[in-house]
Amino acid sequence: xxxxxxxxxxxxxxxxxxxxxxxxxxxxxxxxxxxxxxxxxxxxxxxxxxxxxxxxxxxxxxxxxxxxxxxxxxxxxxxxxxxxxxxxxxxxxxxxxxxxxxxxxxxxxxxxxxxxxxxxxxxxxxxxxxxxxxxxxxxxxxxxxxxxxxxxxxxxxxxxxxxxxxxxxxxxxxxxxxxxxxxxxxxxxxxxxxxxxxxxxxxxxxxxxxxxxxxxx
Numbered sequence: 001x002x003x004x005x006x007x008x009x010x011x012x013x014x015x016x017x018x019x020x021x022x023x024x025x026x027x028x029x030x031x032x033x034x035x036x037x038x039x040x041x042x043x044x045x046x047x048x049x050x051x052x053x054x055x056x057x058x059x060x061x062x063x064x065x066x067x068x069x070x071x072x073x074x075x076x077x078x079x080x081x082x083x084x085x086x087x088x089x090x091x092x093x094x095x096x097x098x099x100x101x102x103x104x105x106x107x108x109x110x111x112x113x114x115x116x117x118x119x120x121x122x123x124x125x126x127x128x129x130x131x132x133x134x135x136x137x138x139x140x141x142x143x144x145x146x147x148x149x150x151x152x153x154x155x156x157x158x159x160x161x162x163x164x165x166x167x168x169x170x171x172x173x174x175x176x177x178x179x180x181x182x183x184x185x186x187x188x189x190x191x192x193x194x195x196x197x198x199x200x201x202x203x204x205x206x207x208x209x210x211x212x213x214x215x216x217x
Contacts, residue, residue: 015019027071040066043073059087074192115143118179127214132197134214141176141207149202150209157188176208192215 045058046069054063056072058081063069072078115130119140126133141150146151157163160183170188176179191198191213198213 015045040070113178114180115178116180117182120182125212130217132192132217134212136212139174139209141179141209144207145177148177151212152176192216
């Protein structure tokens with residue numbers, strides 16, 4: 001860089017460089033240093049786009065050459081973003097170890113051979129006083145596993161992946177090993193869970209599980 005004949009400089013001596021010249025000189029030195037010490041092919045944030053220019057995926061900046069990108073990596077913005085990314089990844093990967101007590105045993109997936117669907121009967125019911133409509137489900141489990149009690153849960157139409165979601169319906173799922181889980185498509189209305197309006201019963205002797213509910217008025 002020619003610093004001759006600048007204001008404030010002596011004849012035949014280096015002139016006083018302005019802020020812009022100093023900044024250009026600094027970036028050029030950083031670029032040369034980066035070219036000598038950094039393998040750009042291993043930089044995960046370096047990307048060449050379809051226009052032939054270069055991008056920093058971390059800072060979302062564009063650069064006309066590899067040297068310009070490398071000079072950017074030595075700057076304050078890129079270094080700050082690197083520190084933030086490192087702190088975020090360290091926080092996400094950290095695992096809090098229990099201070100006291102034994103470690104929790106890992107859960108293993110049970111391999112249960114299914115023996116098919118159980119027999120069932122569905123009956124429409126109506127309360128003679130409130131005139132509420134409801135349903136009674138009776139499921140037969142003659143070969144149910146010992147110490148197993150059937151379980152149920154309601155599933156919205158948007159949770160299941162078998163049919164196209166329809167907000168007018170929901171699904172009642174009843175499960176008991178080793179039988180397959182059965183699902184019943186019912187109206188998506190509010191269930192009356194007041195005392196005596198919703199009940200389940202497992203008959204150990206007849207191996208029949210009963211569930212009855214009424215829709216709220």
